[in-house]
Amino acid sequence: KAGVTQTPRYLIKTRGQQVTLSCSPISGHRSVSWYQQTPGQGLQFLFEYFSETQRNKGNFPGRFSGRQFSNSRSEMNVSTLELGDSALYLCASSLDRFGGYDNSPLHFGNGTRLTVT
């Protein structure tokens, strides 16, 4: 079974630009969540999508947005990039939404490394 696939692996953008990251979940998984990982703040939750609906949102500004498609694939968008947005962005999928079936464990992709210059 293929794992969670994130594209691209690396991105370099300049301040003010926008970026879109993509995540393909494990087949059959209906929940996709996104996280920002930085050395200073650790791993922080961005949002969760289930059945094309945003179920939960973390404490990030409105420049961070996302969506989920009918095939469960998800995209995350960051507009008006700032230097502080440089991070590893991780996507995770699970069978069910947070707290659902068997408190479904998260399966993470390898991440997209975003560098903002």
Next chain:
Amino acid sequence: GNSVTQMEGPVTLSEEAFLTINCTYTATGYPSLFWYVQYPGEGLQLLLKATKADDKGSNKGFEATYRKETTSFHLEKGSVQVSDSAVYFCALSDPSGGSYIPTFGRGTSLIVHP
């Protein structure tokens, strides 16, 4: 709010040494607890989990016991290998408020020397 506190790293051990990585948590409700491992250049992988007090999660020689009285979930392994070198994250999922949003610790880097 919820929080997870892990011991600062890096933890440096020789092969076959005993490993303990401490993890304590604060939660509003009665959370499920997890350990994830991240190898260089990769995402996190679930290592083990426990969903209620006194449950012991185990996998690949690693163990952790859910201790409600001390709000702890320490990770242990009797004999580490070089291949165990990675960053280990303790995490919780709290049902309070119905959101179950996961909260992660800052991660503990483990370096095992031959």
